[in-house]
Amino acid sequence: MPTLDGRTSRLLELSSYGALVVMGTLGTLGLPDAGRRLVAVGLCLLVVVVTAVGPRMASTTAGRITTFSIRTALITGLVLLGSEDYASFVFLFFVLSVHVPLIFGDRASVVWIALFWIISSLASVVADADNAWFAVVFNLGVFPLCGLFGYTLRRMAQARSEGEDALARLREAQDQLQRLAVTQERNRLSRDLHDSVKQRVFALSMQLGTAKVLLDQEPERAREAIDHAERLARQAGSELNLVIQELRPVDLEDRGLPEALRGYARDWSGQSGIRAEVTVIGDMPEMPEVEYALLRIAQEAMANTARHSRATSVRLELRADADAVALSIVDDGTGFEPHRSGGGIGLASMRERAEALGGELILDSAPGGGASVTVRMGAPR
Helix, strand or coil, X not given: CCCCCHHHHHHHHHHHHHHHHHHHHHHHXXXXXXXXXXXXHHHHHHHHXXXXXXXXXXXXXXXXXXXXXXXXXXXXXXXXXXXXXXXXXXXXXXXXXXXXXXHCCHHHHHHHHHHHHHHHHHHHHHHCCCCHHHHHHHHHHHHHHHHHHHHHHHHHHHHHHHHHHHHHXXXXXXXXXXXXXXXXXXXXXXXXXXXXXXXHHHHHHHHHHHHHHHCCCCHHHHHHHHHHHHHHHHHHHHHHHHHHHHHCCCCCCCCHHHHHHHHHHHHHHHHHCCEEEEEEXXXXXXXXXXXXXXXXXXXXXXXXHXXXXXXXXXXXXXXXXXXXXXXXXXXXCCCCCHHHHCCHHHHHHHHHHHHHCXXXXXXXXXXXXXXXXXXXXXXXX
């Protein structure tokens, strides 16, 4: 069974003890002689003790049944003492009716509440046979209401517990996604560094080794090798700058996607030496996740352009309206055949980003005809 939150549990516990003190006192004072009053006080104290130790025994079904059976028997003894104000002791059954759904299942709760009603009805017949029907009918309405109140508390506790579990699962899934994203980004950067910078550094070392061998015998060839090594060093530096630029945090909160694209294109153009132009058509709707994905896709596409295309210019066009957002990155480079190259890791990463948000990525390229990457995503309504 679900447990109530601390505040509700304490309030319910205090109300139970309060009802026991008040109603037990009223019922005891209504007894006709001192002997019965002494017995009633003893029974009330026993009810207090069993109520206090009940939560410790609630871990097993047998323990729950035992504590409720003892409390029921003690309250029944109070009711049957013959008090003129027996209804005060019957009120303690109302309190138990609230507790029952918090401890037992629905069917067991109905059985217990029906038992409380039967006992209180018999007490009414014994104490006041002429007007017993009124008490029987009154109790028939009150006991289910008390049980319904306890059932409502139980459902609230279940909803809270389920909500906490769902939140914990959501946080765990979010952590896993973040770890997966970090791993994928590390793998991609590792491949990029291996395919570009590492190979250029290796070629650089080969050229320097050649120059060292030819320096005395063939100075002209040695100078050519040194010039080639210098070009490779500059290319490697440019590749590293591109990677560093990709690792920079994306700032969209204050600037928005159009300004972020313009700023990135300006910096990228300065690093790569390729002219970049950004065109924005329409107003970008408020959709942070889509903006982040589009900027990352633009970064990856332009990084590929700088590494492989030999382009002289790149054109970015962002179109936005109430129904969709589209971003195109078009270069005038050498192009390639997508079905033969397979698109590479970079394209797969871009496509995954788009499809994760319900969008699509379209690649159009041909040898000698440049390349274009277009991403389309639906806008929120």
